[in-house]
Amino acid sequence: QRTGDPEVVYGAGKTAEQTIGLLRALTEAHPDRPALATRLSAESLATVRAAFPEATVDDVAGAIAVGPMPTPVGLVCVVAAGTSDASVAAEATFTAQAFGAGVRKIVDVGVAGLHRLMDVKDQLDEADCLIVIAGMEGALPSVVGGLTGVPLVAVPTSVGYGASFGGVAALLAMLNSCAPGVVVTNIDNGFGAGVFAARVARRAGKPA
Amino acid sequence: QRTGDPEVVYGAGKTAEQTIGLLRALTEAHPDRPALATRLSAESLATVRAAFPEATVDDVAGAIAVGPMPTPVGLVCVVAAGTSDASVAAEATFTAQAFGAGVRKIVDVGVAGLHRLMDVKDQLDEADCLIVIAGMEGALPSVVGGLTGVPLVAVPTSVGYGASFGGVAALLAMLNSCAPGVVVTNIDNGFGAGVFAARVARRAGKPA
Amino acid sequence: QRTGDPEVVYGAGKTAEQTIGLLRALTEAHPDRPALATRLSAESLATVRAAFPEATVDDVAGAIAVGPMPTPVGLVCVVAAGTSDASVAAEATFTAQAFGAGVRKIVDVGVAGLHRLMDVKDQLDEADCLIVIAGMEGALPSVVGGLTGVPLVAVPTSVGYGASFGGVAALLAMLNSCAPGVVVTNIDNGFGAGVFAARVARRAGKPA
Amino acid sequence: QRTGDPEVVYGAGKTAEQTIGLLRALTEAHPDRPALATRLSAESLATVRAAFPEATVDDVAGAIAVGPMPTPVGLVCVVAAGTSDASVAAEATFTAQAFGAGVRKIVDVGVAGLHRLMDVKDQLDEADCLIVIAGMEGALPSVVGGLTGVPLVAVPTSVGYGASFGGVAALLAMLNSCAPGVVVTNIDNGFGAGVFAARVARRAGKPA
Amino acid sequence: QRTGDPEVVYGAGKTAEQTIGLLRALTEAHPDRPALATRLSAESLATVRAAFPEATVDDVAGAIAVGPMPTPVGLVCVVAAGTSDASVAAEATFTAQAFGAGVRKIVDVGVAGLHRLMDVKDQLDEADCLIVIAGMEGALPSVVGGLTGVPLVAVPTSVGYGASFGGVAALLAMLNSCAPGVVVTNIDNGFGAGVFAARVARRAGKPA
Amino acid sequence: QRTGDPEVVYGAGKTAEQTIGLLRALTEAHPDRPALATRLSAESLATVRAAFPEATVDDVAGAIAVGPMPTPVGLVCVVAAGTSDASVAAEATFTAQAFGAGVRKIVDVGVAGLHRLMDVKDQLDEADCLIVIAGMEGALPSVVGGLTGVPLVAVPTSVGYGASFGGVAALLAMLNSCAPGVVVTNIDNGFGAGVFAARVARRAGKPA
């Protein structure tokens, strides 16, 4: 692995046994860093966790990290409006930590409650990189991007119905954000946002 | 006209002469109310205006009203972020006035400048109906809808490029607004929003 | 809640227990008004209803309101063509009532039976706000909008197959309605239409 | 030509000279029937008409027929709401006549004026085939199809803006019509509707 | 029923009991003609058929007609390439018969076997109206339309995968057919094609 | 150039001077093979041709080849229905020749005239690779693919209007062809088809 970053198994569509085998091979090759598996179903996660009792697990994300977690460097702040986006927020958080950043989570802040958002402005400004997650109309990154100049990665989620088209409405909103300097990942891609933000934070930050 | 509302000529794709003829016929049939023409090019508008020197004209909207304007009843508030959406805001304003409502315009408020938006909250609360106009990511209606419980009509505009798809990004965002009670018109349809909001305001309001 | 409006739990994707907990918290915070939950499955609704035996329930909508319902002010008229759109019509009706409006339902009127529609014209004219619901080609709002000048909120439904694209055909038809002053909600969004129409009716109407 | 039907030159993207050459060849091969050219610009039409001074010409359609027009058999009725759809209605009419049907045109009937539509019900019932043309939300075929059992061909037009997507909204509405037995052509395809309806009318009708 | 045509229950999404109730009401109101139900699941069809032992049933279509079938007038020819489109072909056939036309079925003719198609050209020419059904690339109507001048209704089916997009590829192909006079129905809408073709055939044909 | 194939300048969006400069550099680097420029406007082509008086030019394609053309090996057959697709057919032909294949052109064969197609079956069978070009409904490759087992590259063109969506209808039809072994290029990409087919023909064929 050219970058020293952890290797990752994409668990969707794999059996628990396949995932265990891949994780075992990766940890043997690189015992110094975590090997991740993401997008595990609850059943898969139970089986995999039983095979690696010392692993770090996030049930909401359906993710597991086998091997030593890195010492956090720099600060990623994960911002989300509600419980519907919880699994994406968890995946982003878990990934950023496994890729070496410290993470602060700010949830329950939405565009419909501006005061609560303004109250956390200082916390946002302290971060080295923001991950802002939203479904439906995907307005949250524009509002957060208007409050702060910290690098901001927006993650659209598939939360919504009808003309949300499985996250397309939020994706388009984020790509068209009038707040300058908003960049975007694929729908529900908390993993990609976590990798990117951790790389930014590690370059910018100091060990916690 | 079953409702007492003004008749309207859609000027796009008509010659100035056709528009003049249609306006003349409408004002003769209903001398007690205005006859409107919208979406006139600058050249068409000049010719039409010369034919009706006493008409009410809005150059930004490319619209004209021939005949007596109604006494305003109730208050529509038109909200827009910037100069790019000016022609749609002007069309909405002009239409709402011709359909019998008083109109207050609040421009230069965007999601990237929340303080300015919060400063006008009282003005928003006084309205009988809001028209909120936005292009690009179309987030403004969600933010305004989180500040106030006044009925809110959102108008997406075709302002933007790339993945804005001529206003589709803003349209989808507004249809998916997490602020309850946001309703939406077609892209750039300031006219439809003006008609609707005036009807709401006339029912709710008192003569100015 | 800044507007005095009820708080609402979106039940889709929540367990009955989560919904019960949220409803309990909301009714404790605001004992003077209803707390709603919508989009509950039949199973969830049974469990939630058992927890709040005095609640108001609509089985067709899959919705429940805990706490005192408001005294209706103004009149919303909900119009739908057939039984396929029944759950959306029920959601709109239930929501408008919980948000403080009186509601009259007119069903079984479709574009294919114009006489029946014309027979109810007087009832349409008495309303303060109309909610017109249609799937497939979504023509009903245009026809109703040609009959009356009452503010009209159109709700496309996902009823249809093939090139209806889950309600997109009806949504586009409504956004392009040639009847002036038609505004539109997201596909199947009876809730949003109900909130909006109740707000309009409360401003326009007198207590029933 | 296997069917005895006229041959047709699609004029869009051809020079007047190319069109003249093709028409000349076709009339020489089949002097007993008309050779058509459609979709000619005003300039092209002027040049082509000068080359065939005895031809039948429709300026609104931009179409010309060289050679003897057939004796009309059966009755096609072309229905359209407004002037915006005039060129498509003219193309349908001209084509149906050149393909051997009698044509009656009923314009200025729209979904917003139901009384006017009902007034012409008897004329609709007398036809052997209907061609119903509409842009924007494309609701007219559903309404006409609810009034009569005559075979009905719906033609969506590209009239509209924003979310009409160049006629796609009307096309989808017509494909999803709840009136049974509505069939549809491509956007703006008055030609195809005219060919089809003439074939139906000729089989059904009696010489005028 | 203004046209004397049968009434039809759309069975998808209805319980067998609902369908039985509707059929009973319709046959009581119009004992002189069939009442249809379409799109019944195998289970529903079994229950409904048990309630009407004398009904006419098509298992492949999932359709039933209660009451006396009409004497066929005119000839509809239903053309399809393969077994994948069988249920749509059956729905078209069953509907055209219930709406009063005689029907001939020609299956197993595809664009990949031109000789077989040419062998049936005479049978195609004898029809009063053709229904041509195809999924995937939807080329069959263009090829048939090049062989004959009989009015041709094309029905796209949802058969296919990947970039067939549930029948959209076939629908677009048919709308763009270079064979003049091809008209189109919604995806899988054998019912609509059957109604339309029967109406054409009844006008054109003589009792069998 | 790793393959010995000619280098190509994509002329769209380049000035004639830029194109001349690039062609001069390429011919100096590889005097043994042609350097191509494609998609030149008529004006550009005139200027470039003047700079290389001995070049091979195709006016319909808007293409030029500077330097010695290769000795043709193998046979590509380019098949197209009509004059509308002429420029794409010319680009495919010119490219295949410059990339070293012999080319036979068969035009004026369409799905509406099957006899003409069957008459050329022997010519199709002699080819090493077919390029079949079609706009509108894009049915020609399916029909040709049913007649012969020669490798077949389908090229959709942007010819059409309305629901052809600039060639998308034809592209989808070709991707869904029921004739096995049809492969597809981008819309209007005669160049890509020519390169591919020449490579196939050169491997399969014998020097002419």
Add this chain to the structure above:
Amino acid sequence: QRTGDPEVVYGAGKTAEQTIGLLRALTEAHPDRPALATRLSAESLATVRAAFPEATVDDVAGAIAVGPMPTPVGLVCVVAAGTSDASVAAEATFTAQAFGAGVRKIVDVGVAGLHRLMDVKDQLDEADCLIVIAGMEGALPSVVGGLTGVPLVAVPTSVGYGASFGGVAALLAMLNSCAPGVVVTNIDNGFGAGVFAARVARRAGKPA
């Protein structure tokens, strides 16, 4: 069968019994060549295999060939990045073999590991035709096409989530490849790629 190629049963949506019947009929008609069935579920495949114990079977592809496999002529090289695309790669391999080509498989080469790709360049150059399979962003064919001049068929797969839209992202990438001479099949269509590549290889190659 005009080409001597095997006949193929598309097993999706057919019962095992239907498939067995069709295979039996085909092998009786052409005992000299294989009859194929593709897209069989694991259950179907078990039943079909039991009926033809000597058949050639590929479990990953869900495909079976009954009858004598042809002697391979020429070399097809199937290239894929990962295990997610395994079933498509297996279908392409199996089909190319049944259609008479020799096949070499190169898996586990992706755009993220360029060195591994470059290591196999010689193997790529030896092939008569390449099949390059990729999901998600579909970049692999462009990279391989930059390394070699061998004819290259790209197969997009439906592997991915969110804005991959079931393979559309990969399909579009491949259609727009900047490597000249890349042609494309439908999403997941390993079968079509196998047929095409075998035809190319048989013409180019020598018996193994």
Add this chain to the structure above:
Amino acid sequence: QRTGDPEVVYGAGKTAEQTIGLLRALTEAHPDRPALATRLSAESLATVRAAFPEATVDDVAGAIAVGPMPTPVGLVCVVAAGTSDASVAAEATFTAQAFGAGVRKIVDVGVAGLHRLMDVKDQLDEADCLIVIAGMEGALPSVVGGLTGVPLVAVPTSVGYGASFGGVAALLAMLNSCAPGVVVTNIDNGFGAGVFAARVARRAGKPA
């Protein structure tokens, strides 16, 4: 300006005079930092430049910066394949410099020439943030992302034709990149990428 970043005028759709006025106001308010204008036509740029003779100008980007440019901190590397993407690369470069980063440009590296890309791997690794620009199939970010672990912002461009859909193909490819940690901007949005990358680089880097 909350962040100390420059203010920017979006010049598209503004007159030169409007742009000059806005720039003058911004430079007076913040004489310590540059005021930018982007997306100026060649004519507008000439007029604006004449008004600010000391401004920094980029003709390829159509951009101007009035006032003192910041001392560069950190290193952004802008990577693009060809001349077609030059204006987007120039906009990204100019913006990143005006927002305070040092910039290195690497052009003429494409997926079709892997050796050239590998030759610059060390330069890529030295950057604090990469901006990778590509049109057509948008594969370059995946390839670069496989070579290095530096944070990577991908910018799709509208370069292409047919099924590139104005940059949508490249956008989708980048959103689905299998290289972890690729984030994306709107089509042609060099400005947004420049702002984002400069913010990352300033946090990570040391003064040049």
